Amino acid sequence: MIDYDGCFSSAARTMQASAIRKMGGLGGRVSDLISFAPGFPAPELFAWEEFRDVAQSVLSGSDPSVLQYGSTRGYGPLVEALAQILSERGIAATPEEILVTTGSQQALDLTARVFIDPGSVVLVELPTYTGGITAFNNAQATLVGVGQDSDGIDLEDLDRVTVRERAAGRRIAFLYVVPNFQNPTGLLMSLEKRQRLLEWAARRNVLIIEDDPYGALYFDDVAAAGDTRPIKADDRDGRVVYLSSFSKTVAPGFRVAWVAAPTAITAKLEVAKQAADLCTGGLDQRIVYEVWKRGVLTARLPKLRSHYQEQRTVMTRALRRELGNLVSWPEPKGGFFLWAAFPERVNTDALLTRALARAVVYVAGSAFYVDGRSSNLARLAFSAPSAARIEEGVRRLAAAVREELDVSTSSVLATPGAPGRPASP
Amino acid sequence: MIDYDGCFSSAARTMQASAIRKMGGLGGRVSDLISFAPGFPAPELFAWEEFRDVAQSVLSGSDPSVLQYGSTRGYGPLVEALAQILSERGIAATPEEILVTTGSQQALDLTARVFIDPGSVVLVELPTYTGGITAFNNAQATLVGVGQDSDGIDLEDLDRVTVRERAAGRRIAFLYVVPNFQNPTGLLMSLEKRQRLLEWAARRNVLIIEDDPYGALYFDDVAAAGDTRPIKADDRDGRVVYLSSFSKTVAPGFRVAWVAAPTAITAKLEVAKQAADLCTGGLDQRIVYEVWKRGVLTARLPKLRSHYQEQRTVMTRALRRELGNLVSWPEPKGGFFLWAAFPERVNTDALLTRALARAVVYVAGSAFYVDGRSSNLARLAFSAPSAARIEEGVRRLAAAVREELDVSTSSVLATPGAPGRPASP
Numbered sequence: 082m083i084d085y086d087g088c089f090s091s092a093a094r095t096m097q098a099s100a101i102r103k104m105g106g107l108g109g110r111v112s113d114l115i116s117f118a119p120g121f122p123a124p125e126l127f128a129w130e131e132f133r134d135v136a137q138s139v140l141s142g143s144d145p146s147v148l149q150y151g152s153t154r155g156y157g158p159l160v161e162a163l164a165q166i167l168s169e170r171g172i173a174a175t176p177e178e179i180l181v182t183t184g185s186q187q188a189l190d191l192t193a194r195v196f197i198d199p200g201s202v203v204l205v206e207l208p209t210y211t212g213g214i215t216a217f218n219n220a221q222a223t224l225v226g227v228g229q230d231s232d233g234i235d236l237e238d239l240d241r242v243t244v245r246e247r248a249a250g251r252r253i254a255f256l257y258v259v260p261n262f263q264n265p266t267g268l269l270m271s272l273e274k275r276q277r278l279l280e281w282a283a284r285r286n287v288l289i290i291e292d293d294p295y296g297a298l299y300f301d302d303v304a305a306a307g308d309t310r311p312i313k314a315d316d317r318d319g320r321v322v323y324l325s326s327f328s329k330t331v332a333p334g335f336r337v338a339w340v341a342a343p344t345a346i347t348a349k350l351e352v353a354k355q356a357a358d359l360c361t362g363g364l365d366q367r368i369v370y371e372v373w374k375r376g377v378l379t380a381r382l383p384k385l386r387s388h389y390q391e392q393r394t395v396m397t398r399a400l401r402r403e404l405g406n407l408v409s410w411p412e413p414k415g416g417f418f419l420w421a422a423f424p425e426r427v428n429t430d431a432l433l434t435r436a437l438a439r440a441v442v443y444v445a446g447s448a449f450y451v452d453g454r455s456s457n458l459a460r461l462a463f464s465a466p467s468a469a470r471i472e473e474g475v476r477r478l479a480a481a482v483r484e485e486l487d488v489s490t491s492s493v494l495a496t497p498g499a500p501g502r503p504a505s506p
Numbered sequence: 507m508i509d510y511d512g513c514f515s516s517a518a519r520t521m522q523a524s525a526i527r528k529m530g531g532l533g534g535r536v537s538d539l540i541s542f543a544p545g546f547p548a549p550e551l552f553a554w555e556e557f558r559d560v561a562q563s564v565l566s567g568s569d570p571s572v573l574q575y576g577s578t579r580g581y582g583p584l585v586e587a588l589a590q591i592l593s594e595r596g597i598a599a600t601p602e603e604i605l606v607t608t609g610s611q612q613a614l615d616l617t618a619r620v621f622i623d624p625g626s627v628v629l630v631e632l633p634t635y636t637g638g639i640t641a642f643n644n645a646q647a648t649l650v651g652v653g654q655d656s657d658g659i660d661l662e663d664l665d666r667v668t669v670r671e672r673a674a675g676r677r678i679a680f681l682y683v684v685p686n687f688q689n690p691t692g693l694l695m696s697l698e699k700r701q702r703l704l705e706w707a708a709r710r711n712v713l714i715i716e717d718d719p720y721g722a723l724y725f726d727d728v729a730a731a732g733d734t735r736p737i738k739a740d741d742r743d744g745r746v747v748y749l750s751s752f753s754k755t756v757a758p759g760f761r762v763a764w765v766a767a768p769t770a771i772t773a774k775l776e777v778a779k780q781a782a783d784l785c786t787g788g789l790d791q792r793i794v795y796e797v798w799k800r801g802v803l804t805a806r807l808p809k810l811r812s813h814y815q816e817q818r819t820v821m822t823r824a825l826r827r828e829l830g831n832l833v834s835w836p837e838p839k840g841g842f843f844l845w846a847a848f849p850e851r852v853n854t855d856a857l858l859t860r861a862l863a864r865a866v867v868y869v870a871g872s873a874f875y876v877d878g879r880s881s882n883l884a885r886l887a888f889s890a891p892s893a894a895r896i897e898e899g900v901r902r903l904a905a906a907v908r909e910e911l912d913v914s915t916s917s918v919l920a921t922p923g924a925p926g927r928p929a930s931p
Contacts, residue, residue: 083744085770088713090645090679093620096777124570132573136561145549148557148759183608183761186784194644195518215781219619220515254515288513319508334573334788336608345510352521356640359611362787363759 092199092221099215115474117443120264120417121465123392126385127332128377135371139364147363153355155181155339156366162373163339170296171314172323174341180350183361185294185326185338186212191353192255192290192322193220195346201254202246204287206234208449208458210264213257213292222254224451231411233270234258236277243285255288255322261296261309262416265449265460269304269414275312282320289316294326294338297382299415300390309415319343327369329417330378330385335365389417389464395471396463403479407486417464420446422457423482426489429459435484441477517624517646524640540899542868545689545842546890548817551810552757553802560796564789572788578780580606580764581791587798588764595721596739597748599766605775608786610719610751610763611637616778617680617715617747618645620771626679627671629712631659633874633883635689638682638717647679649876656836658695659683661702668710680713680747686721686734687841690874690885694729694839700737707745714741719751719763722807724840725815734840744768752794754842755803755810760790814842814889820896821888828904832911842889845871847882848907851914854884860909866902 086094139147154160160176167174182188189212197203199221205213207226217224227242228235239256246253258278260270270278282289289312296309313323319342326338340350354360372378393413400408400421409422421443423429429445436442446458461478463471511519564572579585585601592599607613614637622628624646630638632651642649652667653660664681671678683703685695695703707714714737721734738748744767751763765775779785797803818838825833825846834847846868848854854870861867871883886903888896 083711083768085768085774088621088679088771089774090619090621090623090626092623093774093778096774096781098777099780119575121574124567124574127567127570127573129565129567133562133565136565137558140554140558140561142549142552142554145552148552148757149546149549150544150753150758183783183787187782190782194515196513196515198515198517201515212781212784219778219781254513286508328575332573333575336783336785336787343508343510346513349510349514349518349521352523353518353644355524356521356637356644357612357615357782358608358761359637360761362608362761362790364790364793365787368789 092219095221096219097215099211111437111440111442113440115441115466115470115477117441117461117463117466117474117478119465120462122329122333122417123388123465124332126381126388128372128381131372131375131377132368135368136364139367139371147367149363151360151363151366153351153360155179155361156363156370159366159370162370163341166373167341171310172341177344178341178347180340180347180354181361181366182338182340182354183358184328184333184336185292185324186216187354187357188324188338188340189213189216189292190219191340191350191357192324193217193222194353195349196254196288197222198252198254200251202251203254204239204242204256205451206258206263207452208265208446209257209451210259210292211448214449214451217257223251226451229266229268231268233260233268233274234278236274236281240281240285243287253287255290256282257290257292258312259292260312261293262298262413262418264295264416265418265444265446266411266420267413267416267418268411269308272308272310275310276315279312279315279321283318287320289321290324291321292324294324294329295416296325297330298386298389298417300393300413301386302390303412304414313341322346330382331369331372335362335369337361337365337369389415392463392468392471393419395468396461396475399472399475403475404482407482417462419461419463421459421461423459424486425457427457427482427485428455429457430455432459432481432485435481436478439477439481441474441481443478517644520646521644522640524636536862536865536867538865540866540891540895540902542866542886542888542891542899542903544890545887547754547758547842548813548890549757551806551813553797553806556797556800556802557793560793561789564792564796572792574788576785576788576791578776578785580604580786581788581795584791584795587795588766591798592748592766596735597766602769603766603772605765605772605779606786606791607763607765607779608783609753609758609761610717610749611641612779612782613749613763613765614638614641614717615644616765616775616782617749618642618647619778620774621679621713622647623677623679625676627676628679629664629667629681630876631683631688632877633690633871634682634876635684635717636873639874639876642682648676651876654691654693656693658685658693658699659703661699661706665706665710668712678712680715681707682715682717683737684717685737686718687723687838687843689720689841690843690869690871691836691845692838692841692843693836694733697733697735700735701740704737704740704746708743712745714746715749716746717749719749719754720841721750722755723811723814723842725818725838726811727815728837729839738766747771755807756794756797760787760794762786762790762794814840817888817893817896818844820893821886821900824897824900828900829907832907842887844886844888846884846886848884849911850882852882852907852910853880854882855880857884857906857910860906861903864902864906866899866906868903
């Protein structure tokens with residue numbers, strides 16, 4: 082028998098499976114499961130008819146390059162389109178500064194490989210997106226968390242942490258932030274804070290990786306397009322690497338996303354991508370391009386925004402009704418997620434067992450914290466289930482929470498002086 | 507101005523662009539270029555009509571999972587189909603041992619990350635596939651070359667190199683081989699040598715990465731299906747990681763390939779893939795699966811084989827006619843490539859300038875050697891150009907070779923005693 086453990090690289094030995102992906106695998110095993118776990122877009126909003134139309138025309142065979150190996154940089158017309166899409170977001174980027182990636186996850190991975198040496202520090206928000214955590218971890222980064230305020234990253238904590246890490250002789254590879262409707266908190270970084278963050282980055286000479294999958298999906302009742310202006314739009318120094326994606330606005334099955342960065346960085350990411358997968362799928366890129374070119378994408382955005390806004394309303398009302406003040410959250414102004422805080426003695430890792438017994442699932446807050454904390458927090462994705470399923474899922478979740486509270490109360494009563502299960506902030 | 511060089515990881519600083527991809531970029535810049543450079547399949551053989559049919563049905567919208575985030579492991583029915591395809595090649599693999607990848611390049615990349623520590627030795631054939639070289643290089647492997655005989659890798663050299671590297675205290679991550687119609691040489695490893703290689707690997711406890719993109723494309727006039735039996739088929743110990751792809755048999759634009767390996771390895775590759783791109787494209791996987799399920803793939807294979815066989819014949823006849831005994835090659839028994847050897851004083855790196863001036867291009871042998879050698883060798887891909895273009899391309903190439911020979915002869919004559927440009931074997 083071969084000792085496979087002995088065969089693996091040290092990076093492989095510390096690789097961790099994604100907590101969200103694990104939750105995603107439960108669907109088939111729990112009957113009638115309602116899942117608030119993965120950030121899936123609503124498939125009934127996909128432009129199926131237009132996809133069929135486009136597929137017919139691009140698969141005519143008249144352009145053989147559609148299914149041939151393509152340029153690593155990306156399908157030319159799509160790259161040009163991205164320059165225009167970026168320009169509408171306030172970002173001036175030439176085609177040389179743009180790279181198409183196989184989903185934003187690949188952009189995170191390439192970024193990790195191009196900037197991180199084993200032991201390099203990557204600064205992340207507390208909490209932050211698990212896909213970033215796994216990509217940076219796999220490159221053997223040391224992930225260091227920075228607190229958040231209601232308007233985004235805590236700049237004082239950021240500076241304190243940066244000074245501390247550098248004083249300890251560690252190299253800071255970059256800061257990773259998700260300013261628009263952050264995953265998992267749904268927080269929107271204020272425009273003023275974005276400016277101050279850029280000034281701070283210049284002063285401390287730190288690169289910023291800005292991940293923006295949700296910017297186009299703001300909720301009209303509490304936010305506007307102007308609130309989502311990317312940090313990259315005001316990046317005069319060329320220290321921001323901007324990531325965005327069509328997964329939430331067209332469909333994730335196409336695996337088409339992109340990076341905009343200074344040419345020196347884009348060129349390096351391109352070389353890394355050559356070895357990672359040669360090129361992004363040709364059919365996928367053409368479908369996304371044609372959907373954009375025909376105006377389908379732009380026309381659908383208001384529908385997507387109002388749909389997800391309504392989903393959020395359904396979830397927040399159901400939570401208030403079912404749990405009253407046993408739950409609170411920062412108001413999501415866009416995106417897919419609600420960051421729920423239960424009473425402190427509810428540990429959401431422990432609660433999962435009860436929730437699963439009632440056929441509802443979420444992602445426990447611990448998945449998003451790089452400091453190892455367990456907590457009373459949970460990410461609830463309201464994007465994919467129907468309104469009726471959201472209502473029912475929240476009822477199940479509320480029952481699980483009340484049960485957990487009953488048990489923890491009685492166990493405290495039964496064992497005088499024993500603390501409830503500790504929960505971090 | 508930011509010092510980007512100072513921002514990059516040490517891995518990024520040594521990343522090298524693929525020589526083949528560079529050649530691929532010339533098409534737009536040289537008018538009427540005939541390219542023998544990239545190993546492109548012939549797009550007129552793609553099943554365009556069936557792709558359109560399948561796209562219509564899978565994009566009906568009745569199955570929303572088509573365009574949703576998918577399982578990292580791969581689309582379930584496709585994984586089951588792969589088990590059957592593997593079984594037809596003599597490989598018994600359960601679905602748990604199979605992972606769908608975004609092209610074989612991703613499989614090479616994941617393999618690199620899972621097995622290679624910086625400085626680990628990867629044993630490769632001299633010459634070997636550039637995509638393997640770049641993936642292993644990016645993981646900071648030390649690539650060590652092993653000679654080849656006409657029937658594949660030189661087992662004595664392999665053992666000598668292995669003993670030498672281990673004696674020097676270096677860890678051997680794996681041996682990388684392409685037994686069927688090797689890229690770039692077109693060589694077919696004999697069945698007897700495959701057995702001896704397996705025995706050697708067991709004796710020396712070395713993992714084997716077997717890359718098999720071309721096995722289904724043998725040429726009936728000189729080979730048979732039985733000659734392509736994968737090494738993995740006889741792997742009783744679980745020390746072979748087998749890679750294959752639909753890029754050459756369906757179309758590369760779909761980016762669908764796979765790995766078969768012991769479950770402990772597949773599980774690790776899957777975790778690495780989560781962070782690399784979450785999942786392979788959903789539409790791409792379904793089209794490939796449906797094409798297989800409908801029998802289109804199996805029915806087309808004989809056509810593909812006879813087409814590429816005819817392409818080979820056109821190229822070999824043209825070379826013989828245009829260059830006589832100024833060129834030789836090992837007979838390609840399948841695949842896409844002819845490995846041409848010109849007279850020793852023709853250096854194929856230098857020849858490229860003359861070839862480009864005549865609007866023909868190939869990949870110089872130096873791209874495939876990890877020992878830095880330049881040589882009189884070139885990889886000529888006969889897979890994509892039409893017969894007429896192959897004829898014309900060979901005429902242009904022959905003219906370039908004759909010109910180079912004239913110049914090197916006259917320069918030797920003009921400078922008595924001065925050697926011609928040295929060429930390695």
